[in-house]
Amino acid sequence: MRVLVAGRIGQIATELVARLAVAGHDVVALEPPELDITDAASIARAFAAHRPEALVNAAAYTAVDRAEEERDLAFAVNATGPGLLGAAAARAGIPVVHYSTDYVFDGMKGAPYTEDDAPNPAGVYGASKLAGERALHAANPRSTTLRTAWVCSPHGANFVKTMLRLAAEREELRVVADQHGAPSFADDLADAAVALLPRLAAAKAGDACFGVFHLTGAPHTTWHDFTQAILAGAAARGRRVPRLLPITTAEYPTRARRPADGRLDCSRTARVLGILAADWRISLDRCLDALVGPKETTR
Numbered sequence: 656m657r658v659l660v661a662g663r664i665g666q667i668a669t670e671l672v673a674r675l676a677v678a679g680h681d682v683v684a685l686e687p688p689e690l691d692i693t694d695a696a697s698i699a700r701a702f703a704a705h706r707p708e709a710l711v712n713a714a715a716y717t718a719v720d721r722a723e724e725e726r727d728l729a730f731a732v733n734a735t736g737p738g739l740l741g742a743a744a745a746r747a748g749i750p751v752v753h754y755s756t757d758y759v760f761d762g763m764k765g766a767p768y769t770e771d772d773a774p775n776p777a778g779v780y781g782a783s784k785l786a787g788e789r790a791l792h793a794a795n796p797r798s799t800t801l802r803t804a805w806v807c808s809p810h811g812a813n814f815v816k817t818m819l820r821l822a823a824e825r826e827e828l829r830v831v832a833d834q835h836g837a838p839s840f841a842d843d844l845a846d847a848a849v850a851l852l853p854r855l856a857a858a859k860a861g862d863a864c865f866g867v868f869h870l871t872g873a874p875h876t877t878w879h880d881f882t883q884a885i886l887a888g889a890a891a892r893g894r895r896v897p898r899l900l901p902i903t904t905a906e907y908p909t910r911a912r913r914p915a916d917g918r919l920d921c922s923r924t925a926r927v928l929g930i931l932a933a934d935w936r937i938s939l940d941r942c943l944d945a946l947v948g949p950k951e952t953t954r
């Protein structure tokens with residue numbers, strides 16, 4: 656299949672390019688200036704040039720704190736963009752895979768969110784992503800949105816890379832222990848799109864494979880416990896690691912409010928799409944192999 660990926664050097668886009676190619680697809684991944692998803696003319700040019708048979712949108716405005724000050728830009732990329740991409744895909748008669756976030760929820764439920772729970776974003780980023788889901792699905796009913804969380808990979812900026820950097824610089828790390836969620840690795844999220852595309856391409860609007868689905872890694876954890884796993888993995892690869900102390904969200908204020916409990920229930924995705932939440936501890940090992948090197952025992 657000819658697959659157009661919106662976004663090129665982002666975390667998920669990078670993995671999509673590699674994994675779609677391995678699966679035998681003809682992949683074109685584009686970013687500004689070749690493709691600006693906020694510009695209908697730019698999207699039309701990309702569609703005319705590449706005539707895609709499926710579209711995966713991995714482009715987004717992901718600066719959660721900065722979004723509080725750059726509301727217009729966040730909404731342009733995260734809300735207008737998916738709407739324009741959906742409209743172009745609908746005109747071309749092709750399906751769309753899109754990624755969204757647990758930040759569409761306020762984190763107050765006290766249990767993992769299902770796709771039937773009402774969103775209530777606490778900040779601009781979450782609000783813009785929710786508007787994008789709605790704009791995409793209104794424009795193209797043959798769309799599948801995967802809501803995910805805590806995306807990490809060897810590429811780009813993410814929590815694993817930040818913790819490895821801080822671990823090398825500091826004697827002590829203090830990490831929030833009262834926010835719950837699940838790390839999700841970009842390669843696993845790209846694999847989900849690779850698995851989905853043939854089914855979406857063959858399915859008509861209204862098929863159960865279209866709609867919004869939750870997909871994170873498993874099991875659920877906290878930032879603190881995730882950090883513990885990162886540091887253990889770094890130590891197993893010969894790195895000296897600092898002391899780790901749990902702190903509360905109140906002790907680490909950020910500009911945008913984060914959901915205290917953004918756990919997503921991924922059972923519908925397993926049941927309907929046959930895509931299982933990947934064990935993030937295994938994915939983390941792969942990521943650390945790429946970033947730090949193999950474990951000392953396997954050298």
Ligand SMILES: NC(=O)c1ccc[n+]([C@@H]2O[C@H](COP(=O)([O-])OP(=O)(O)OC[C@H]3O[C@@H](n4cnc5c(N)ncnc54)[C@H](OP(=O)(O)O)[C@@H]3O)[C@@H](O)[C@H]2O)c1
Nearest residue numbers: 662665666667691692714715717754755756803804805806
């Ligand atoms: N990162 C997370 O923790 C997280 C959590 C939950 C959900 N998600 C969702 O997962 C998806 C992928 O996230 P990611 O972490 O891979 O993001 P990322 O690494 O920030 O990559 C996003 C890419 O989109 C590009 N982009 C920005 N504006 C664009 C535009 N107007 N047209 C075309 N491309 C544009 C960016 O380019 P520039 O760098 O040049 O701006 C960047 O390369 C997004 O939908 C995000 O909302 C992410």
